Amino acid sequence: MLRVTRxxxxxxxxxxxxxxISFALLSAAPGNVFDELRLNPQISPEAVAALKAQFGVDxxxxxxxxxxxxxxLRGEFGYSVSYRCRVGTxxxxxxxxxxxxxxxxxxxxxxxxxxxxxxEALHRGRWLDRLGGGITAILLAIPELVLVLLLLWLAARTRxxxxxxxxxxxxxxxxxxxxxxxxxxxxxxxxxxxxxGTAPFLIRYVRSAISAVLDAPFLQSARGFGIxxxxxxxxxxxxxxxxxxxxxxxxxxxxxxxxxxLIEVVLSWPGLGPLMLEAMxxxxxxxxxxVVMLSAVFLVLGNLIADLLLYWSDPRIRAV
Amino acid sequence: xxxxxxxxxxxxxxxxxxxxxxxxxxxxxLHVRAxxxxxxxGESGSGKSTLAxxxxxxxxxxxxxxxGAMTFExxxxxxxxxxxxxxxxxxxLAMIPQDPGLSLNPVxxxxxxxxxxxxxxxxxxxxxxxxxxxxxxxxLLPGNAGRSMYEAYPHQLSGGQQQRVVIAQAxxxxxxxxxxxxxxxxxxxxxxxxxxxxxxxxxxxxxxxxILITHDPTILRELTDRVAVMxxxxxxxxxxxxxxxxHPRHPYVKGLLACLLPQDDLRIPGRKLRTIAGAPPDPRGxxxxxxxxxxxxxxxxxxxxxxxxxxxxxEDSQVECFLYE
Amino acid sequence: MPNRLRTVILxxxxxxxxxxxxxxxxxAPYDFAQQHRDLPFAPPTRLHLVDAAxxxxxWPFVHSLRANVDGSDGYTEDVAQAYPLRLFVxxxxxxxxxxxxxxxxxxxxxxxxxxxLFGTDDFGRDELSRMLFGGxxxxxxxxxxxxxxxxxxxxxxxxxxxxxxxxxxxxxxTSELFLALPWLYLLFAxxxxxxxxxxxxxxxxxxIVVVGLVAWARPARLVRGIVLSARERHFALAARAMGxxxxxxxxxxxxxxxYVLLLTTAALLIPQFVLAEVTLSFLGLGVGEPIxxxxxxxxxMQKYSVLRSYWWLCLPAFALVLLFLAYHWxxxxxxxxxxxxxx
Ligand SMILES: Nc1ncnc2c1ncn2[C@@H]1O[C@H](COP(=O)(O)OP(=O)(O)OP(=O)(O)O)[C@@H](O)[C@H]1O
Ligand code: SF4
Ligand SMILES: [Mg+2]
Numbered sequence: 001m002l003r004v005t006r007x008x009x010x011x012x013x014x015x016x017x018x019x020x021i022s023f024a025l026l027s028a029a030p031g032n033v034f035d036e037l038r039l040n041p042q043i044s045p046e047a048v049a050a051l052k053a054q055f056g057v058d059x060x061x062x063x064x065x066x067x068x069x070x071x072x073l074r075g076e077f078g079y080s081v082s083y084r085c086r087v088g089t090x091x092x093x094x095x096x097x098x099x100x101x102x103x104x105x106x107x108x109x110x111x112x113x114x115x116x117x118x119x120e121a122l123h124r125g126r127w128l129d130r131l132g133g134g135i136t137a138i139l140l141a142i143p144e145l146v147l148v149l150l151l152l153w154l155a156a157r158t159r160x161x162x163x164x165x166x167x168x169x170x171x172x173x174x175x176x177x178x179x180x181x182x183x184x185x186x187x188x189x190x191x192x193x194x195x196x197g198t199a200p201f202l203i204r205y206v207r208s209a210i211s212a213v214l215d216a217p218f219l220q221s222a223r224g225f226g227i228x229x230x231x232x233x234x235x236x237x238x239x240x241x242x243x244x245x246x247x248x249x250x251x252x253x254x255x256x257x258x259x260x261x262l263i264e265v266v267l268s269w270p271g272l273g274p275l276m277l278e279a280m281x282x283x284x285x286x287x288x289x290x291v292v293m294l295s296a297v298f299l300v301l302g303n304l305i306a307d308l309l310l311y312w313s314d315p316r317i318r319a320v
Numbered sequence: 321x322x323x324x325x326x327x328x329x330x331x332x333x334x335x336x337x338x339x340x341x342x343x344x345x346x347x348x349x350l351h352v353r354a355x356x357x358x359x360x361x362g363e364s365g366s367g368k369s370t371l372a373x374x375x376x377x378x379x380x381x382x383x384x385x386x387x388g389a390m391t392f393e394x395x396x397x398x399x400x401x402x403x404x405x406x407x408x409x410x411x412x413l414a415m416i417p418q419d420p421g422l423s424l425n426p427v428x429x430x431x432x433x434x435x436x437x438x439x440x441x442x443x444x445x446x447x448x449x450x451x452x453x454x455x456x457x458x459x460l461l462p463g464n465a466g467r468s469m470y471e472a473y474p475h476q477l478s479g480g481q482q483q484r485v486v487i488a489q490a491x492x493x494x495x496x497x498x499x500x501x502x503x504x505x506x507x508x509x510x511x512x513x514x515x516x517x518x519x520x521x522x523x524x525x526x527x528x529x530x531i532l533i534t535h536d537p538t539i540l541r542e543l544t545d546r547v548a549v550m551x552x553x554x555x556x557x558x559x560x561x562x563x564x565x566x567h568p569r570h571p572y573v574k575g576l577l578a579c580l581l582p583q584d585d586l587r588i589p590g591r592k593l594r595t596i597a598g599a600p601p602d603p604r605g606x607x608x609x610x611x612x613x614x615x616x617x618x619x620x621x622x623x624x625x626x627x628x629x630x631x632x633x634x635e636d637s638q639v640e641c642f643l644y645e
Numbered sequence: 646m647p648n649r650l651r652t653v654i655l656x657x658x659x660x661x662x663x664x665x666x667x668x669x670x671x672x673a674p675y676d677f678a679q680q681h682r683d684l685p686f687a688p689p690t691r692l693h694l695v696d697a698a699x700x701x702x703x704w705p706f707v708h709s710l711r712a713n714v715d716g717s718d719g720y721t722e723d724v725a726q727a728y729p730l731r732l733f734v735x736x737x738x739x740x741x742x743x744x745x746x747x748x749x750x751x752x753x754x755x756x757x758x759x760x761x762l763f764g765t766d767d768f769g770r771d772e773l774s775r776m777l778f779g780g781x782x783x784x785x786x787x788x789x790x791x792x793x794x795x796x797x798x799x800x801x802x803x804x805x806x807x808x809x810x811x812x813x814x815x816x817x818x819t820s821e822l823f824l825a826l827p828w829l830y831l832l833f834a835x836x837x838x839x840x841x842x843x844x845x846x847x848x849x850x851x852x853i854v855v856v857g858l859v860a861w862a863r864p865a866r867l868v869r870g871i872v873l874s875a876r877e878r879h880f881a882l883a884a885r886a887m888g889x890x891x892x893x894x895x896x897x898x899x900x901x902x903x904y905v906l907l908l909t910t911a912a913l914l915i916p917q918f919v920l921a922e923v924t925l926s927f928l929g930l931g932v933g934e935p936i937x938x939x940x941x942x943x944x945x946m947q948k949y950s951v952l953r954s955y956w957w958l959c960l961p962a963f964a965l966v967l968l969f970l971a972y973h974w975x976x977x978x979x980x981x982x983x984x985x986x987x988x
Contacts, residue, residue, distance in 0.1 A: 017822045022834060029838040124381070141969035143920055145927060145943065146962045153952040215380070221423040224378045225410030225437045225489060235436070239427045258827035262924060266947070276830070277928065280837045288837045295830040314427055315473040 003317075007307050011300045018296045019289075023068060026285050027061045068289070077293075078286035082279070087290045090275065095294055097166065098264065098271035102256045102298075104187065105194035109252065112199045114245075117206025118233055124211055136200040144197035144259045148266050151193050161188040164268045190260075190267050197259050198252055205248050206241075213241045242313045246306050253302030257295055323351040324497055324529050325375070330388035332367075332374055332553075340604045344370040346553040346611075347388070349638070352497065357523055357530040359540040359561065362550030363576070365600060368533045369418055371550070372499045375531075376415050377405055393496070411441040414490040416500040420482040424474040430485045431457070431470030437492045456491055460484040460518060480511035487518065499531040504539065519543055537580045541565055546636065549573045552600050552611040559637035569639045571618045572596070610642070618643060655978060659971050666780040670739025673774035674753045674760055678935045679737065681759065681769030684710060686955050687720055689764045697724040705730045709758050718954070728758030764957035766945065776961050779937035782846060783922050784968075786853045786938075790918030791911050793857025795864050799907060802868025806876065817869075820862035828860075832921055835859050836930055849922075849932045856921055864910050871906050905983045912976035916969050923965065939965050 071078050077087035116132065123129040142150075155163045162168065166186050167179070174182065213219060214237055222236050264273030272291050279287035311317055332345040344367045352358045362368050373379045375390060377397065390397040392413060400408070417423040425433060434453040438444070444452070450470070458466035461484060474482060483503060490498050503519070504512040516539065523530070523543055532544055540547050540561055548558035549570070557570040565581070568574045575596040598615035609624040610616070616623065620642060628642045665672050681687075692705040706729040708722040734753035738746045754760045763773040805816040826834065835856050843849045919939070925931035926940025933941065942961040945951045951958050 014821060014825050018825045021822060025838050026834075137973065138970070141973050142966050143923070143969065145920075145923060146965060149943065149946045149962065152947070153949075156949040156952065217417060217419065217422040218425045220373075220378050220380070221415070221417045221486075222425070222433075222436070223409070224373075224376045224415045224417070225440065226406045226408065227410075227436055227440045228406060231436075231440070236425055236428070240425055242427070254827045258829040261827070261829045261833070265928060276833055280833060280930075281841065283841070285837075288834065292826065292830055292834045295827050296825045299827055300825060316426060316475050 003311065004308065007304060011304050015293070015296060015300060019069075019072075019293055020065065022289060022292050023065050024061055026289055027064065029283075029285070068286075072293075077290040080279075080284055080287050082282040082284045083287070087286050090287065091272075091290055091294060094270060094272050094275045097269065098257075098260060098273070099298070101187070101190055101194065101264070101269060101271060102253070102260050104191045105198065105256055105260070106249075106253065108191060108195035109198040109202055109256070110249075112195065113202035113206050116199075117203045118210055118238075120203070120207040121210035121214060122229070122233070132203070136203050139196065139200035140204075144193065145262060145266070147197050148189075148193040148263050151189055151196075152266070155189055162186050163189065166270050190263050190269050193263050193267075194256055194259055198256055201255070202248065202252060206245065209241045209244045209248075210237055212244075213237045216240065239313070243310065246309045246313060249309070250303040250306030253306075254299045257298055257302075261295075322353070324354045324356075324393060325352040326389075326391045327351070327371075327375075328389045328391070330371070330374060330390065331386045332370055332379065333384055333386055334380075335382050335384070336604070342603045344383075344553055344603060345374065348550075348553070348555055350548050350555055350558060352529050352531060354496070354529055355526045356546065357532055357544045359544030359547040360531060360533045360550060361535070361537070361540060361547055361576070363535070363600070365603070366550040367553040368550060369501055370553075372415055372501050372531070372533060375499060376409055376413060378409075378415075406440070410437050410490075410495065411493045412495050413497050414493070414495040414499070416483075416486050416490045416498065416503055418501040419506055420486045421474070421479065421506065423486055424482060426474055428473075429470065430472055430474060430477065430482075433485065434488050434492055437489050441493045453488070453492070456488040457484070460488055460491075478511070479507050480514055483507065483511075483515055484518070487515075491522075495528060497529045497531070499533070501533045502535065503532070505535065516542065535580075537565060537577060549576065553603065554611065554640065555638075556612070556641070557639045559639075563637065569644055570612075570641050571616045571643075572612045575615075575617075652978060655971070655974055659975060662968065662971060663784070665777060666784050668741070669774075669777035669781045670741065671747065671749070672751050673739075673771070673777045674736065674750050674762075675771040675774040676737045676739065677770065677775045677778040677937050679770060679774075681765060681771075683712075684720070684759065684761075684765055684769040685767050686718075687759075687761055687765040687769065688955075689957050690759065690761045691722070692730065693727075696727060702729075707754055707758060707760055726758070728754040728760075730754060730760070763960050764955070766958060772957055772960060775937040775942060776939075776964055779939050779942050779961065780964060780968075782850075782932060782936070783919050783939040783965075784915075786850060786922035787915040787917075787919035789850055790853045790857035790860070790921060791914035793854045794860040794914055794918075795907060795911055797858055797861035798864025798910075799868050799903075801861060802865040803872055803903075805865065806869040806872025809873075813869075816865065820865055823859065823862040828917075829924065831859060832856055832924070836925060841930075843930075843932060846932055846936055852925075852931075853918060853922060857918060860914075860917075864914070867906060867910055868903065871902055875902055902983070905979060909976055909979040909983055912972050912979055916972045919965075919968065 068078055075088045077091060079085070080087050080090060083090055120129045120132045123132075152163055155161055162185055164186075166183065168182050168186075210233075218240070219232060219236060222232055227236070260271065261273040261276065263269070264271040265277055268274060272294060276288060276291040278284075279291065327348055327350050330345050330348040331343070334342040334344055336342055348367075348371060350358070360368055360371070370379070370383075373383075374385055375392075375397070377385075379385070385398060388398075392408070397405070397408075424430060428436075431450065431453050434456065435446070435449040438449045438452055442449075454467050454470055456466075457469055460466070461469065461481070469477070469481065469485075474485075477485065483506075487503070490500075500519075504515050507515060519530075519532070520543065522528070530543075532539065534540060544561045546559060547561050547564040548555045549564070549572070550556070551572050557564065557568065557573045564573065565577065568577055579596065596615055601611055601614070609626060610619070610628055613619055613623045623642055626642075628640050628645075687710055690707050690710075692707060694702055694705055696702065696706075706727045708724055709726050709728070710720040711723050713719050713721055730752060731754060732752050733749050734755075735748045736750045736753055738748050739750075740746050752760070761771050761773065763771070763776065765771055766775070801816050801820075805813045823831070836852070839852050839855065843852070922931060922938060923940035923943065926933075926938045927943050929941075931940055932938045939961050942958075943965075945955075945958045946962060
């Protein structure tokens with residue numbers, strides 16, 4: 001239990017540190033949202049000056065950071081000048097969409113990687129392993145950007161699934177179940193791109209983790225008691241390899257979040273990615289800051305969950 | 321010969337990672353009768369564990385059984401399919417591996433590791449398996465410790481307890497032959513005595529045969545009926561325990577026992593050897609003469625060029641040396 | 646395939662790729678901005694050996710293109726005119742390094758013939774030339790970013806591994822802060838700090854250096870690990886060898902390991918920063934028209950019509966994959982070498 005608490009406190013301190021650095025750097029950036037507003041002829045210079053005073057942009061950054069922290073605690077994350085609303089209200093639906101995407105992609109990627117990695121490990125050195133290794137090597141070399149463009153082409157060509165967005169036009173009037181079906185169709189492309197982009201990396205890792213365990217003396221001994229290969233793999237080898245696989249889970253969440261940013265932008269999925277890009281172009285620091293922080297929270301939470309899973313799965317760690 | 325297990329001219333080699341080939345077994349002959357305990361003595365690297373793993377065909381991937389035959393209960397093990405082998409492993413023929421600490425799955429309850437063996441061979445339900453596993457543990461442990469141990473993980477057990485769990489795994493399906501690879505090597509003296517007591521009881525039952533691999537002549541004297549001594553991948557001498565321990569014939573065995581036994585136990589006239597000069601041959605090379613030739617103090621001329629065959633092959637008492645032709 | 650042969654193939658392929666990109670001006674028949682307004686979306690020019698009369702020629706030649714007479718999209722070859730392929734032809738001036746310029750191109754055809762081996766884009770610009778010039782910027786970005794990340798990372802990593810204690814603690818805790826952001830979010834966050842509009846390529850490359858400086862954490866941790874383990878083994882070795890001087894041990898045991906590690910890490914980081922350039926330029930946050938990079942050359946691939954009718958505009962994506970394959974291969978080869986150095 002002590003370990004869990006410690007990890008939790010550590011995560012909190014880490015997030016505070018990240019926010020302080022990001023805040024300091026972003027406030028030092030040249031140009032801000034008011035410069036962009038000033039370019040807009042519909043807004044008078046006096047209005048801009050009033051806004052500036054209201055948001056206290058001319059205060060020193062520690063003061064502003066303290067204000068920002070207070071507004072984070074209220075769940076507001078500051079005020080977005082370009083969207084004219086609290087950042088919090090902007091953030092939650094976007095965060096939910098990104099989470100939906102990454103969670104589904106994580107599941108799919110692991111569902112591909114674990115069986116594939118196991119088969120490769122069982123056939124180590126033989127042709128099936130070489131073939132699989134070759135395919136993963138090529139997939140590994142295809143950047144996600146190219147991958148998603150290829151999938152986009154496939155989708156446009158076959159018209160099997162929609163090529164962007166989250167819902168079809170006019171879907172607001174649909175019944176719940178039809179709406180869900182519509183959403184599912186829109187999910188195919190981004191989830192596939194994300195999962196295919198991450199899976200080859202996972203496959204390699206799963207293969208080496210399972211290989212290492214298959215060579216362990218306790219599995220040799222289990223084989224010596226006449227336990228069949230299938231049983232050895234899922235009842236003996238997988239739990240023993242869980243340790244390193246779970247550490248990878250935390251890592252893969254980071255990679256997926258990162259890729260998701262790009263894929264969301266290309267496929268106009270209304271997640272954090274496009275929000276970040278728009279906010280960046282509008283120099284809306286508060287929104288950029290909030291998205292950056294949220295991505296850090298996701299990553300840290302992913303690692304925390306992986307750590308808790310480790311605690312749950314490995315009796316040796318539990319004993320400490 | 322009505323033996324339970326006959327190993328004939330067994331050769332095993334490992335292909336090394338850097339191209340070299342290790343000849344771990346170079347023509348092993350031995351046999352085990354029903355109800356008998358055969359001891360195998362040999363220094364580190366002589367191929368004892370390789371022999372044990374070959375019997376169960378659980379050698380690592382880089383190993384190859386290149387020649388020979390192993391007949392167990394009348395069937396040649398080398399001709400069985402992997403499935404037939406799996407029906408045998410753990411059920412008729414089981415192994416107690418060298419290091420119990422490494423041989424137990426660290427993330428599985430030890431009780432489950434015993435029921436896994438039962439599950440592979442008998443089709444009783446989960447509850448019956450559990451009761452059975454607890455019974456075996458109970459038998460091997462003093463007091464009421466067996467039942468509580470079922471839920472433990474390997475790292476929570478002492479070395480002696482771990483060893484008992486591995487023994488329980490091996491006993492679970494009542495195999496006819498158990499190969500125990502240095503069952504007491506990793507234990508302190510007191511625990512070693514306890515484990516030896518377990519083996520003594522098992523031997524007294526005379527319900528199964530054992531191959532007992534060890535470095536320790538005192539274990540041999542107490543527990544075994546016959547002894548085979550290995551050197552550089554071959555059995556250089558085998559015979560009834562009493563005879564081997566008191567009247568060894570092969571020069572290597574004499575030297576080895578002189579190192580291992582107190583002087584007065586050994587009746588070898590005129591010898592006061594404590595260590596054997598030199599080192600075992602490099603297992604990657606192949607010598608033309610006797611493997612022991614470079615270190616042998618009784619060598620004769622022909623030892624260098626010719627290999628001594630097994631003298632008295634298929635007899636209960638064999639020695640592999642030109643001096644006894 | 647024997648290991649040595651594989652290594653030779655790998656090295657020559659990488660060398661060829663880098664030379665082609667470095668001397669893009671020489672290998673490219675045209676300037677990246679030169680437009681052929683009458684030939685937009687021209688397909689790759691075909692090299693012929695047989696002329697209209699059915700006679701074989703020893704040397705390849707090309708025909709010029711004419712828009713279809715029936716007014717449909719596309720071009721037909723004007724078989725009446727043949728222009729033989731020429732090597733080392735004089736053409737537009739291009740910059741080699743700094744103030745040095747040259748006129749000689751690897752290949753070309755006499756005007757008014759045109760040669761577009763990879764076709765042309767919507768302005769009739771030669772795709773091959775744009776790919777070569779674009780690759781130069783992308784690769785430069787990759788190397789610059791990796792160098793920045795690696796030098797800061799190696800410095801802090803060695804520092805951290807050598808002075809364990811509070812120096813180590815501070816550096817490692819700080820590195821955690823930088824690792825707490827998913828990579829692309831970190832990239833965008835850094836990009837958000839820099840001016841939005843990029844004036845020149847040089848300015849953009851400077852951005853990439855800044856991005857590289859922020860990515861120091863992972864290399865630093867790797868180097869620290871190596872230094873720690875090497876130091877441990879160094880003590881063991883020194884104790885065993887007694888006679889060997891410290892310098893000898895450092896020179897022959899620790900340094901080779903660090904070199905190979907730095908090379909391995911570079912092979913991993915260069916593609917990562919090429920990708921950073923590609924991502925930023927693709928999204929319009931990097932180098933823009935008319936200067937090509939592998940990032941903005943991918944932009945047309947978002948249009949369905951391009952993917953359906955003008956497949957040659959997808960070739961930059963293949964070039965990218967090829968570069969990545971080569972670097973991945975190099976990194977696995979180096980990793981194996983690292984394993985050998987250690988044992
Ligand atoms: N997986 C392997 N790959 C290569 N060589 C091996 C392998 N396992 C064993 N060997 C070699 O085979 C020979 C016999 O090893 P083995 O483990 O059978 O010896 P042992 O008699 O059991 O020794 P110990 O008393 O130390 O257990 C040794 O030379 C060893 O180096
Ligand atoms: S055969 Fe010769 S060398 Fe070998 S043990 Fe006998 S006497 Fe010694
Ligand atoms: Mg052994």
